[in-house]
Amino acid sequence: MKKYLxxxxxxxxxxxxxxxxxPPRLSSPDVHVDHGITFRYYAPNAQEVMLHGEFLNEPMxxxxxxxxxxxxxxxxxxxxxxxxxxxxxxxxxxxPNNPYIFAxxxxxxxxxxxxxxxxxxHSLQDVPHGKIHYRYYHSFTLDxxxxxxxYTPPGFDMQxxxxxxxxxxxxxxxxxxxxxxxxxxxxxIADNLIAQGKAEPMLIVMPYGNVRPKPMPDFxxxxxxxxxxxxxxxxxxxxxxxxxxxxxxxxxxxQTLNIGLTHTDMFAYVCSYAPxxxxxxxxxxxxxxxxxxxxxxxxxxxxxxxxxTEDFLYESVKENIAMFTKKNIEVEPLIVSGGHTWMNCKxxxxxxxxxxxx
Amino acid sequence: MKKYLxxxxxxxxxxxxxxxxxPPRLSSPDVHVDHGITFRYYAPNAQEVMLHGEFLNEPMxxxxxxxxxxxxxxxxxxxxxxxxxxxxxxxxxxxPNNPYIFAxxxxxxxxxxxxxxxxxxHSLQDVPHGKIHYRYYHSFTLDxxxxxxxYTPPGFDMQxxxxxxxxxxxxxxxxxxxxxxxxxxxxxIADNLIAQGKAEPMLIVMPYGNVRPKPMPDFxxxxxxxxxxxxxxxxxxxxxxxxxxxxxxxxxxxQTLNIGLTHTDMFAYVCSYAPxxxxxxxxxxxxxxxxxxxxxxxxxxxxxxxxxTEDFLYESVKENIAMFTKKNIEVEPLIVSGGHTWMNCKxxxxxxxxxxxx
Numbered sequence: 001m002k003k004y005l006x007x008x009x010x011x012x013x014x015x016x017x018x019x020x021x022x023p024p025r026l027s028s029p030d031v032h033v034d035h036g037i038t039f040r041y042y043a044p045n046a047q048e049v050m051l052h053g054e055f056l057n058e059p060m061x062x063x064x065x066x067x068x069x070x071x072x073x074x075x076x077x078x079x080x081x082x083x084x085x086x087x088x089x090x091x092x093x094x095x096p097n098n099p100y101i102f103a104x105x106x107x108x109x110x111x112x113x114x115x116x117x118x119x120x121x122h123s124l125q126d127v128p129h130g131k132i133h134y135r136y137y138h139s140f141t142l143d144x145x146x147x148x149x150x151y152t153p154p155g156f157d158m159q160x161x162x163x164x165x166x167x168x169x170x171x172x173x174x175x176x177x178x179x180x181x182x183x184x185x186x187x188x189i190a191d192n193l194i195a196q197g198k199a200e201p202m203l204i205v206m207p208y209g210n211v212r213p214k215p216m217p218d219f220x221x222x223x224x225x226x227x228x229x230x231x232x233x234x235x236x237x238x239x240x241x242x243x244x245x246x247x248x249x250x251x252x253x254x255q256t257l258n259i260g261l262t263h264t265d266m267f268a269y270v271c272s273y274a275p276x277x278x279x280x281x282x283x284x285x286x287x288x289x290x291x292x293x294x295x296x297x298x299x300x301x302x303x304x305x306x307x308x309t310e311d312f313l314y315e316s317v318k319e320n321i322a323m324f325t326k327k328n329i330e331v332e333p334l335i336v337s338g339g340h341t342w343m344n345c346k347x348x349x350x351x352x353x354x355x356x357x358x
Numbered sequence: 359m360k361k362y363l364x365x366x367x368x369x370x371x372x373x374x375x376x377x378x379x380x381p382p383r384l385s386s387p388d389v390h391v392d393h394g395i396t397f398r399y400y401a402p403n404a405q406e407v408m409l410h411g412e413f414l415n416e417p418m419x420x421x422x423x424x425x426x427x428x429x430x431x432x433x434x435x436x437x438x439x440x441x442x443x444x445x446x447x448x449x450x451x452x453x454p455n456n457p458y459i460f461a462x463x464x465x466x467x468x469x470x471x472x473x474x475x476x477x478x479x480h481s482l483q484d485v486p487h488g489k490i491h492y493r494y495y496h497s498f499t500l501d502x503x504x505x506x507x508x509y510t511p512p513g514f515d516m517q518x519x520x521x522x523x524x525x526x527x528x529x530x531x532x533x534x535x536x537x538x539x540x541x542x543x544x545x546x547i548a549d550n551l552i553a554q555g556k557a558e559p560m561l562i563v564m565p566y567g568n569v570r571p572k573p574m575p576d577f578x579x580x581x582x583x584x585x586x587x588x589x590x591x592x593x594x595x596x597x598x599x600x601x602x603x604x605x606x607x608x609x610x611x612x613q614t615l616n617i618g619l620t621h622t623d624m625f626a627y628v629c630s631y632a633p634x635x636x637x638x639x640x641x642x643x644x645x646x647x648x649x650x651x652x653x654x655x656x657x658x659x660x661x662x663x664x665x666x667t668e669d670f671l672y673e674s675v676k677e678n679i680a681m682f683t684k685k686n687i688e689v690e691p692l693i694v695s696g697g698h699t700w701m702n703c704k705x706x707x708x709x710x711x712x713x714x715x716x
Contacts, residue, residue, distance in 0.1 A: 025464060045448050090403050093451040099463040099534055106383060108452050108459070108466060124494070124503060132492040134539075136482070145482055159517045176457055181492075 026069060028097040029084075029112045035076035037112060039084070041095065044068025046088045053084030053112075054341055062086075079116035080343045081185065083109040103178040105210070111183065119192075121350045122185035127195035128154030132187050137230040141221040142211060148227065149177050150235065151187045151204035153194055163236045165357040166203045167269075168223060169349075170248030170255050173276065177208040180349075183342045184249075189350050199353040205231050209252050217281050220259050224266070241299065245269030245356050249345050250313075251276045253305075257320075258285055261329075264299040271352040272305045274313050274340055277320055286323065293328035302355050303331050306348040308338035384427060386455045387442075387470045393434035395470060397442070399453065402426025404446045411442030411470075412699055420444075437474035438701045439543065441467040461536040463568070469541065477550075479708045480543035485553035486512030490545050495588040499579040500569060506585065507535055508593065509545045509562035511552055521596045523715040524561045524589060525627075526581060527707075528606030528613050531634065535566035538707075541700045542607075547708050557711040563589050567610050575639050578617050582624070599657065603627030603714050607703050608671075609634045611663075615678075616643055619687075622657040629710040632665045632698055635678055644681065651686035660713050661689050664706040666696035 028040040039051050041062065049070040050059040055077040062070035083102050085092050094101055095110040102109040119125050133150040153164070169186060171179040180186040186204055193199035207227050211218040223246075232239050246267050248256035253275030260270030262285055277286075303324075307317040324331045334351060338344045386398040397409055399420065407428040408417040413435040420428035441460050443450050452459055453468040460467040477483050491508040511522070527544060529537040538544040544562055551557035565585050569576040581604075590597050604625050606614035611633030618628030620643055661682075665675040682689045692709060696702045 043449065088449045089447060091401065091446045091449045091451065092454070093449065094466050096450070096465055097463070099461070101459065101466070103457070105455070105457040107454055126503070129494040134490040134492070134545075136487040145484070157517060159515060187492075 024069075026097045028095055029110075031112065031114050035079060035114050036073055037077065037114065038071060038073045039086075039095065040097070041070045041086050041088070042068055043070055043088050046070065048089055050087040051084065052087060052092075053082055054339075054343065055080075055082045055084070055114075059087065077114055079114045079120060081111055081113045081122065081183070081346070082343065083111055083183075085109045101182075103176045103182040104174050105176060106174040121192050122189050122346050123192070124188055125192055125195070127191055129191050130154050130156065130187055130194075132181055135234075137226065139222050139226045141218060141226050146208050147177055148208065148230075149181060149206040150231070151181070151190060151206070152235075153190065153201035153203070155201070156203075158236065160236075163238045164201060164203050165243035165245070166205055166231060166235075166237050167245040167247060167353075167356060168205050168207065168227070168259075170207065170209045170246070170252030172249045173210070173251030175249075175252075176210075177206050179342075180204075180206045184345050184349060186349060189346060190353060193350070193353050200357040202353075202357060203231070203235060203237060209248070209255055217258075219255055220262070220281070223259050224263065228266075241266050241268040242301065243268075243357060245271065245302075245352075247271035247273065247349070247352055248275075249273040249342075249348075250340065254279055254282055258282060260303075261285070261291075261296075264296050268299060268301040269352075269356050270300060270303045271348070271355075273345055273348040274307045274311050275305065275317060275320065276313060277316065289327065291327055291329060297328075297330045300330070302352075303329065304334055304352065304355070305331055306334035306336070306344075306351070308336050308340070308344045310337065310339040311344075312340055381454065382427075384455045386453055387468075389470065389472050393437060393472050394431055395435065395472065396429060396431045397444075397453065398455070399428045399444050399446070400426055401428055401446050404428070406447055408445040409442065410445060410450075411440055412697075412701065413438075413440045413442070413470075413472075417445065435472055437472045437478060439469055439471045439480065439541070439704070440701065441469055441541075443467045459540075461534045461540040462532050463534060464532040479550050480547050480704050481550070482546055483550055483553070485549055487549050488512050488514065488545055488552075490539055493592075495584065497580050497584045499576060499584050504566055505535055506566065506588075507539060507564040508589070509539075509548060509564070510593075511548065511559035511561070513559070514561075516594065518594075521594045522559060522561050523601035523603070524563055524593075524595050525603040525605060525711075525714060526563050526565070526585070526617075528565065528567045528604070528610030530607045530611075531568070531609030533607075533610075534568075535564050537700075538562075538564045538703075542703050542707060544707060547704060548711060551708070551711050558715040560711075560715060561589070561593060561595060567606070567613055575616075577613055578620070578639070581617050582621065586624075599624050599626040600659065601626075601715060603629065603660075603710075605629035605631065605707070605710055606633075607631040607700075607706075608698065612637055612640055616640060618661075619643070619649075619654075622654050626657060626659040627710075627714050628658060628661045629706070629713075630663045631703055631706040632669050632671050632675060633663065633678065634671060635674065647685065649685055649687060655686075655688045658688070660710075661687065662692055662710065662713070663689055664692035664694070664702075664709070666694050666698070666702045668695065668697040669702075670698055 026040040030038040049062040062072040094108040098110040130153045253272040256272045381400040384398040388396040407420040420430040452466040456468040611630040614630045
């Protein structure tokens with residue numbers, strides 16, 4: 001144990017210049033007891049810093065103090081979890097002092113949680129907690145190894161003999177396999193609903209839904225041929241349609257319709273949230289579609305489409321609801337206020353989890 | 359299934375203005391076969407965009423095309439995973455087109471992986487993969503519920519009868535409980551070393567080490583009184599010092615010394631990477647320290663301190679190695695090139711995992 005090792009690693013390029021550049025640590029965001037929020041950002045050389053947030057109708061200007069710290073306090077907002085970002089002289093960026101970041105491929109936004117006076121369904125509460133498993137699986141469809149997340153409920157035992165139903169839950173178009181937990185708090189919503197006896201203990205499988213350049217058909221194959229077999233080989237799950245659900249948001253809501261309604265023998269529960277359906281696969285599946293409605297309605301225990309009235313897809317979603325209704329497919333719409341947001345996603349999931357596997 | 363629900367949610371403030379503002383999708387970073395990298399960033403109004411990266415000695419200027427896309431190509435770099443960021447007219451920000459982000463509380467940086475011609479020890483390879491569990495535990499010390507990550511090795515079975523050794527692995531000062539997996543790839547390094555028979559199958563517990571305002575003593579108590587009991591109650595682990603290790607980087611490297619060397623009855627393996635030791639706890643523990651060196655050396659199977667020669671803590675680390683040596687504590691230094699970086703962290707962990715529990 002006394003040997004002295006000198007290992008020379010031939011690093012071609014070495015630098016430490018990143019170390020010295022850290023700005024001062026600020027408290028941001030500060031959520032107040034009245035549900036107002038103060039944001040702070042250090043930018044001594046900026047001309048203008050704006051706050052953009054999904055709790056605002058329009059951006060708010062921040063003001064600079066003598067130390068170069070920009071501040072703004074937002075009046076009380078509805079308790080929820082919201083995305084926001086700063087815009088410094090036109091440059092969008094996440095809050096450097098806030099580690100809670102939106103899991104997304106195309107933008108960097110921060111998240112702020114405004115707690116309710118009573119705990120909300122997505123809040124971390126003093127109840128038994130499940131686990132989230134980060135796993136790799138091999139997709140033969142896509143010829144690559146991909147990551148997926150598996151929520152297992154409190155008391156889950158891989159070898160305990162009990163078998164579970166499974167919800168396959170798909171993120172939005174530029175999100176990642178982490179967005180449903182990091183932003184949507186799917187695991188905490190499930191923990192809380194299960195603790196209250198309002199949801200059945202279930203697995204929630206959150207795959208990565210983006211497949212470029214042609215997302216839809218390949219992802220359907222990935223789910224059917226790779227993900228479901230992986231889950232069913234590696235977890236104690238019930239392998240029939242009455243114990244299998246699919247749900248998703250936005251592009252994932254469209255994927256949900258494509259996957260679920262073309263496989264009603266496999267999924268008795270299809271929950272589509274603000275679906276984006278302007279895709280080739282949707283067109284191919286549903287334009288000249290002549291479903292056996294009676295059979296499908298028997299197979300589907302729940303087919304729901306949810307959307308907010310301010311969602312930019314609201315008209316399109318209404319048209320799709322009308323289309324399914326016209327084909328005599330029983331669809332249960334859930335129309336709420338709000339836009340194309342993850343605040344609504346949490347609400348939709350809270351609703352669905354109480355309807356599944358009952 | 360035919361009811362039509364209209365739920366009115368009283369959202370005080372609703373906005374959709376965030377939707378329309380997405381810049382075009384760019385491919386960034388593009389890693390070339392020669393290990394060069396092209397970075398792209400859309401900023402039509404910027405005057406200057408610089409690339410900062412831990413593969414560079416100094417920042418590189420990016421150049422703008424007619425569409426407002428800034429580009430720079432970096433010449434071949436040593437295969438590894440590096441942090442980088444853009445600086446647009448003085449504003450630091452992560453690459454908006456790169457979802458792979460550094461898990462940290464104080465800055466937003468992106469990561470780029472440059473694969474080797476042969477797979478590196480941290481690469482995703484075609485070997486059996488373990489899982490990462492995201493868990494909550496209650497810290498009675500800190501009176502709060504906190505998240506920790508637990509790596510379980512391939513073939514791990516909660517109820518299978520086999521019991522495992524445990525490494526407690528602590529991040530750096532502004533990092534989070536995710537940094538050792540997201541940036542340090544601890545799970546893949548373990549997968550690969552286990553597949554090659556070079557490391558023992560073990561659990562790796564990655565807690566959140568930041569406790570404000572007085573991090574050190576509270577975190578030591580949290581580990582000893584809350585985290586270890588939680589792990590030992592919830593996982594099949596061997597509960598003796600010969601099957602328990604602690605390791606950490608930077609502030610976590612200092613925590614490792616404080617936790618490990620004051621509890622050599624609990625930890626036979628103490629691995630400190632570039633430890634930051636300018637803390638009250640370290641001073642209290644080691645300034646007038648008169649250890650029973652013979653006993654400690656018997657208890658410690660491995661006590662190692664690793665650092666790079668360009669690390670800004672290099673001199674301090676050397677002083678600490680000398681201090682321990684002077685106290686007749688057997689310490690195995692690992693001195694490599696490179697700075698206070700996560701490239702070196704991966705190297706240090708790769709080294710340690712091959713020495714633990716043998």
